[in-house]
Amino acid sequence: MRRFWAAGVSLVVAAAGVMSGAGTAGSAPHRAPAAAAGCSTVWGSGAKSAENTEGKSLKNITTSRGKCYDRMVFEVGGAARSLGYRVGYVDAFRRDGSGDAMRVAGGAILQIFVSASSCDPNTLRQTYAGRAGKPLPGVDVTGYKTFRDARFGSSFEGRTQVGLGVRARLPFRVTQSHGKLVVDVAHTW
Secondary structure: OHHHHHHHHHHHHHHHHHHHHHOOOOOOOOOOOOOOOOOOOOOOOOOEEEOOOOOEEEEEEEEEEOOOEEEEEEEEEOOOOOOOEEEEEEOOEEOOOOOOEEOOOOOEEEEEEEOEEOEOOOOOOEOOOOOOOOEOOOOOOOOOOOEEEEEEEEEEOOEEEEEEEEOOOOOEEEEEEOOEEEEEEEOOO
């Protein structure tokens, strides 16, 4: 008798689950969040770097949002080969050259150096209008899932420094293609 009762209860519970998943006409079935299905977090949060001192100019910095990560792109003019960079988490954001502390909002700070000056190395004209400690020109990270703040650090000795405030110390990757350095920070672990 107990077996029949347990089987009956299991059947009722299973039917209730099917009915609750069915929803009403026209509604989509419940799906797991995108981060849980198909978003890789194998990038790690350790520092990443590549060497190259070609002496190119930084033209622009942009950001965008993806399904699994927030993205920052550094566009460097005339970069035919790979770009040099150093990207890693820091406890405090300090201006390269002077060591002055600069405030960057967020639960963690990702410091990004790219081997490109914000000035043309031949004419010394400014190619990117960043100012120390100020938000990046044209970059607004309001509403981003991971990014919280983006500050210009400096352009010193042929490299540009940016402080990227993120929600927490999350995995990130660095890639490059056709004169662009791309930093993606995952939404979750």
